[in-house]
Amino acid sequence: MWQFLNHIDRFVHRALEALCSLFLALMVGFTLYTVMMRYVFANPPVWGDLLTVLSNIWLMFIALSLTARDNEHIALNLIYEKLPAKLALYVRQFWKLMIILVGFILIIYGVELVEGMRGKYWEMWHFEFTAQGIEFKENYMPKKYAVMILPIAGFLTAFGAAICFFKKV
Template sequence: MISVIQFIDRAVKKTLTAFCATLLVMMVAFTVYSVVMRYVFKNPPIWGDLLTVLSNIWLVFFALALTVRDKDHIALDLIYNWLPRQVAFCVQQFWTAVIFCLGLVMIIWGLEAVATMGGKYWEMWHFTWEDGGIVFKPNYMPKKYAIAIVPISGFLVCVAAIASIIEDSLRLRKGTYRQSKDVD
């Protein structure tokens, strides 16, 4: 059972890392294309900067879930080293629980923001399914697509925090617990 959970954990981490890498490449590509079109051809696409921003937003929120799981977020490593192992464990678990609560806030209010997004459209094209086919919609992408990452990331942060707490608790019980900076 534990090997299955570890397999899923590694698969999710690799998938999120691949998404982040793809979004980073897309940001660079959109930026280079926009700059070339703006300064060489004097015809910049309106969607270039918008897709760069959208890719950046989604990259940051996916990376947040990765940092929570890997315990790469801002930590109190110096204080952990001065504290007894049990106390350091409790402090680290407290901060992981706080991050879990942040994930819940992202889910709850993120879903509300997606459902009630003010300002209906972003200045970018998109495709939609109408009358049994795909239809191109110029300059009418709903803003909720841009912020849909907030509840998704909130869910991933909650799962990562729970996995981190369970993993650390099992390691403490076995006697193999190490502070976050010591984890590979």
């Protein structure tokens, strides 16, 4: 049973690493495209900066779940080394429980926030110069796309910290 769970854990870990790589590549790609269009062609896309920020938000929250899963979050290793081994283990386990709690808080309030974003949009409006003059163009993206990562990251963080808790790493 534990071997099966370890295989699932490794698969999820690799998938999260791949997602982080994808969002980093998207962030760099959107930035390069926007800068090139702005300074070389003087025609920046309206969506460029917004999608760069959105990629960054998703990257950071997925990376949070990876750090909880790998036990690579900010830790007070110097203090742990000075404590007796058994007490250090208890303190580490306590902090893992706190990270699980943070994951549950992200789930609860993240779902509430996503639900509250119904009907709210980022207005990516812009003007275009045409033969008829200046035309106003509208384009909208739902705000819930940015905050949708909160409950997802909360689940992944709580799950990763729970795995780390039971491995006693």
